[in-house]
Amino acid sequence: MFTLLAVVMQSVRTAGQKKITEKISIQAATLVRFLFGIKFAAIYFAYIYWFYEPIMFEVKTKFFLFGGLASVAQVLATVCLINVLSMKNFAVGTSLAKTEAILTAILGALFFSSTLSFLGYISVFIGSAGLIFASRWGVVRGGTRNFQSLLYGLCAGLGFALASLWIRGASLSLEVGPIPGAAAVLLYMVVFQTVICLLWVALKEPQQLKLIKQNFNACLFIGFTGVAGSVGWFTAMSLQNPALVRTLGQIEFIISLLITYLYFDERVSRQEYLGIILIGLSVFLVIRIT
Numbered sequence: 021m022f023t024l025l026a027v028v029m030q031s032v033r034t035a036g037q038k039k040i041t042e043k044i045s046i047q048a049a050t051l052v053r054f055l056f057g058i059k060f061a062a063i064y065f066a067y068i069y070w071f072y073e074p075i076m077f078e079v080k081t082k083f084f085l086f087g088g089l090a091s092v093a094q095v096l097a098t099v100c101l102i103n104v105l106s107m108k109n110f111a112v113g114t115s116l117a118k119t120e121a122i123l124t125a126i127l128g129a130l131f132f133s134s135t136l137s138f139l140g141y142i143s144v145f146i147g148s149a150g151l152i153f154a155s156r157w158g159v160v161r162g163g164t165r166n167f168q169s170l171l172y173g174l175c176a177g178l179g180f181a182l183a184s185l186w187i188r189g190a191s192l193s194l195e196v197g198p199i200p201g202a203a204a205v206l207l208y209m210v211v212f213q214t215v216i217c218l219l220w221v222a223l224k225e226p227q228q229l230k231l232i233k234q235n236f237n238a239c240l241f242i243g244f245t246g247v248a249g250s251v252g253w254f255t256a257m258s259l260q261n262p263a264l265v266r267t268l269g270q271i272e273f274i275i276s277l278l279i280t281y282l283y284f285d286e287r288v289s290r291q292e293y294l295g296i297i298l299i300g301l302s303v304f305l306v307i308r309i310t
Contacts, residue, residue: 023268026252033245038105046102048228051217056243061210068203082193090186091212097179104172119177122148125263132185143305147270150298184262191258198258268306
């Protein structure tokens with residue numbers, strides 16, 4: 021349930037960010053995701069801790085370290101994602117960034133003691149193969165520009181993979197349960213990320229702050245959907261291995277196709293449709309495992 025919430029909200033938020041880059045810069049579009057999400061993250065945190073499930077917790081050094089690292093990784097990944105979306109159509113750009121599932125599985129096994137069952141690894145590889153297959157045609161035929169889109173996509177996937185593992189580590193370090201832990205990590209990260217992005221934009225692109233104000237409603241929509249998606253991702257990754265969560269989240273590609281057709285009026289290749297079959301198979305395997 022949390023993963024499905026994350027998938028829907030992330031798809032809508034990413035579409036909003038792609039659209040708003042027609043009016044503001046990529047760095048400013050990254051900023052609005054966090055800046056306009058602070059109050060929603062704070063409201064959610066207050067509800068969980070003071071009304072839904074009153075809890076006292078002890079914040080440890082690991083929480084701040086892992087949360088900070090996850091914040092930086094997610095900011096860089098978001099910048100790379102918006103870059104790749106500006107180079108390719110919406111569905112293909114999203115699929116390139118979705119290498120995060122296989123990267124999460126590999127990095128989790130190597131560095132975070134987060135291993136999967138044999139069937140779990142099979143599901144991750146099948147889903148990732150489907151996404152790579154769906155986007156391969158643009159990389160082979162497109163020259164330098166498509167090589168850049170591949171590089172940005174892989175960097176986005178790596179950033180999101182590392183963020184997923186660090187988010188889980190920060191949440192579990194609080195030892196208060198997955199839902200309260202995820203709410204605390206979310207609020208901390210959104211504030212941390214806002215400071216990073218706001219400083220960057222204020223120093224490098226101060227004129228963008230005025231443009232952000234002029235597009236207030238669109239920015240507020242991105243902030244809300246961004247936090248709603250993060251609530252789903254953070255909670256799901258606190259409950260389950262991040263690699264499986266990211267694999268199940270690959271159904272976002274199907275939603276991306278719908279957005280591609282209905283909103284951006286972009287064409288989708290036959291290979292992307294074949295990729296959907298592999299993604300569907302990987303999601304089926306994940307459901308069987310969990």
